[in-house]
Amino acid sequence: MSTISSDEVARLAALARxxxxxxxxxxxxxxxxxxxxxxxxxxxxxxxxxxATSHPIPLTNVFREDVILxxxxxxxxxAQAPASQDGRxxxxxxxxxxA
Amino acid sequence: xxxxxELVDYAxxxxxxxxxxxxxxxxxxxxxxxxxxxxxxxxxxEPNTAVTPVSLGLPGALPVVNRTAVEYAIKIGLAxxxxxxxxxxxxxxNYFYPDVPKNFQTSQYDEPIxxxxxxxxxxxxxxxxxxxxxxxxxxxxxxxxxHVGGATGRIQGAVYSLIDYNRxxxxxxxxxxxxxxxxxxxxPEVARAYVQTLRDIFRSxxxxxxxxxxxxxxxxxxxxxxxxxxxxxxxxxETKNVNSFRSIERAVRFEISRQAAVLDGGGTVLQETRxxxxxTGTTSSGRVKSDADDYRYxxxxxxVPIAPSREWVEEIRATLPETPVVRRHRLQADWGYADAEMxxxxxxGAVDLIEATVAAGASPAxxxxxxxxxxxxxxxxxxVALEELPVTPAQIGELGALADSGRINDRLxxxxxxxxLAGEGSPEDVLVARGLExxxxxxxxxxxxxxxxxxxxxxxxKIRSGNLGPIGAVIGAVxxxxxxxxxxxxxxxxxxxxxx
Numbered sequence: 001m002s003t004i005s006s007d008e009v010a011r012l013a014a015l016a017r018x019x020x021x022x023x024x025x026x027x028x029x030x031x032x033x034x035x036x037x038x039x040x041x042x043x044x045x046x047x048x049x050x051x052a053t054s055h056p057i058p059l060t061n062v063f064r065e066d067v068i069l070x071x072x073x074x075x076x077x078x079a080q081a082p083a084s085q086d087g088r089x090x091x092x093x094x095x096x097x098x099a
Numbered sequence: 100x101x102x103x104x105e106l107v108d109y110a111x112x113x114x115x116x117x118x119x120x121x122x123x124x125x126x127x128x129x130x131x132x133x134x135x136x137x138x139x140x141x142x143x144x145e146p147n148t149a150v151t152p153v154s155l156g157l158p159g160a161l162p163v164v165n166r167t168a169v170e171y172a173i174k175i176g177l178a179x180x181x182x183x184x185x186x187x188x189x190x191x192x193n194y195f196y197p198d199v200p201k202n203f204q205t206s207q208y209d210e211p212i213x214x215x216x217x218x219x220x221x222x223x224x225x226x227x228x229x230x231x232x233x234x235x236x237x238x239x240x241x242x243x244x245x246h247v248g249g250a251t252g253r254i255q256g257a258v259y260s261l262i263d264y265n266r267x268x269x270x271x272x273x274x275x276x277x278x279x280x281x282x283x284x285x286x287p288e289v290a291r292a293y294v295q296t297l298r299d300i301f302r303s304x305x306x307x308x309x310x311x312x313x314x315x316x317x318x319x320x321x322x323x324x325x326x327x328x329x330x331x332x333x334x335x336x337e338t339k340n341v342n343s344f345r346s347i348e349r350a351v352r353f354e355i356s357r358q359a360a361v362l363d364g365g366g367t368v369l370q371e372t373r374x375x376x377x378x379t380g381t382t383s384s385g386r387v388k389s390d391a392d393d394y395r396y397x398x399x400x401x402x403v404p405i406a407p408s409r410e411w412v413e414e415i416r417a418t419l420p421e422t423p424v425v426r427r428h429r430l431q432a433d434w435g436y437a438d439a440e441m442x443x444x445x446x447x448g449a450v451d452l453i454e455a456t457v458a459a460g461a462s463p464a465x466x467x468x469x470x471x472x473x474x475x476x477x478x479x480x481x482x483v484a485l486e487e488l489p490v491t492p493a494q495i496g497e498l499g500a501l502a503d504s505g506r507i508n509d510r511l512x513x514x515x516x517x518x519x520l521a522g523e524g525s526p527e528d529v530l531v532a533r534g535l536e537x538x539x540x541x542x543x544x545x546x547x548x549x550x551x552x553x554x555x556x557x558x559x560x561k562i563r564s565g566n567l568g569p570i571g572a573v574i575g576a577v578x579x580x581x582x583x584x585x586x587x588x589x590x591x592x593x594x595x596x597x598x599x
Contacts, residue, residue: 057403063166068137068139071138071148072152077155089264090260093248
């Protein structure tokens, strides 16, 4: 069983935009390793006759009809944001690393 | 950031390399509500007025799938000759960008609703190219960013961005081709014809207004080159959001020339996203594909799988209309248009309008004359689509019938049309209100003829002596006196009667 390396934790942290210190990265690698091993036990118990599943409840085709219902008031939603302008959310410069 | 790219002459590039294309087309579905919530999915509302907790990804908000969106996706799949999945599911595509408020886009990944299809695409000269479809999957659109403070309004140089989430959650279907090979020097043409054919299909299915200029249909174009058809595929670039048919052709052409220059120089093509520039017809480097493209897809836990019953799929299949290509050939034969005429009609998006006009009683020739002439010019001047003009096919049919009946001539018909476009009512209303009817009563005409002949006795004499050459001058004078409302043929007859 492979272990979770600090490098993998650092990469995930970067993808998730979470700023971790070296100490945190190492501590999390150890903790995640324990979790991954615990979850891995499922595959020891489940035999070939147990299909992989993404949903625990055997339900399909839960639909809504294509009708328009109430929407949120603009003032109320913009009030949740740190900044807004002209009815729109104002966010800092996007993708500065891309320029 | 404008780097002048080395280019190889296009003819040389396709002579030395074998281009391979891959095209991803997103179409916004024309449902009333969004993909996963009951906010309106309409274009043009005030910013952030069409949002719910689901569109904003607020904590605890639960998405529910729009049945009509699934039906439309199945329709598209069937029209593209795809298999429809027995069961499929949604997945989360995780990335951080402010136009995606949930920090993931709900999409489909390993289980698309439709797969393994094809589309036969007809080029202008009649050549048919089969484009294989890998998949068509359902997903949702993102919000709309407006970059403020940069010199160009593009991402680079923006100081901040304003976000409108009205578009976030509008249902999309993404259609992905398999690599399109064997196109040779016709790559740009094939790419354009493919997207155009798709657009026609979306419209004929009634699943989207499919307006390129409004971004209802957006194409991402992958291009790669290889030394020969036997070589493995080369590294591809993906040019994003190419939003007009002409741009598609230009983008493909440019990428082929650019990549050929890179390869000629012994370099390697970078796998990257590129942006197309409408003004110069060029592409520029966007960002290199990297770790940031690790989207960590996983099954969407908030949505249960979709398992379209075979009965439902067959019901939908039974509603599929005639394909646009078949319909076009049928209409062209019915209407007796030449190939070039039909092509112009198709490119102008006038097929439906002409069909409706003919159905309203106009002759195919008259319908084409109005839609492709006066109305096309007006639409161009006003910068609107033909169908946005304030005139209906029934009114054009009526106008044609008025002209055919001889009650108005061509010049008067233009004036009537002007009145209809100005909102003065139906052609009959305008004709009556403006008093434009041709003077069919001989009385006033004879008066005008007598005056004209009296004013030009020498001409009257020539005509009398059998020289009909100058008769035009008399007819002209009569037309002028009646403000163009005389039937020139009838005037000629009357002049001859008068003199003879």
